[in-house]
Amino acid sequence: MATAIKRGEEAVVISGAHKGKRGKVLQILRERNRVIVEGVAIIKRHTKARSEKEKGGIIEREAAIDLSNVMLASRFDAKRAKRPAPAAKA
Numbered sequence: 001m002a003t004a005i006k007r008g009e010e011a012v013v014i015s016g017a018h019k020g021k022r023g024k025v026l027q028i029l030r031e032r033n034r035v036i037v038e039g040v041a042i043i044k045r046h047t048k049a050r051s052e053k054e055k056g057g058i059i060e061r062e063a064a065i066d067l068s069n070v071m072l073a074s075r076f077d078a079k080r081a082k083r084p085a086p087a088a089k090a
Helices: 073-082
Strands: 010-013 022-029 034-037 042-047 057-062 070-072
Touching (some): 010 034
Antiparallel strands (some): 022 034
C-alpha cells in the first residue's frame, strides 16, 4: 500500500491516546504499517550497560503508532479550515 506520508514531513495524530499531537515523521515501518513521530508516544526503555563506555539506564524514545492514526499536517489544517464554525449557544 502506498502511503502519502514521507519521512521528514510534519504529521498530526488524528485518533488514539495521543490525538492532536504534532511532530516530524522520523521513520516509516512499511512492513508493519506503523510510523514513528517525533515527540509522540514516548516510552521508557531500561537498558543494560554493554561495556564500560556504554552506560545503562532508562532511555526515553518514541514508540511506533499505527499509520491509520496519522495524517499530514497540511491536509489536516486544510480540512479544519473548511469546517464551519460551531453555532453560538444562546
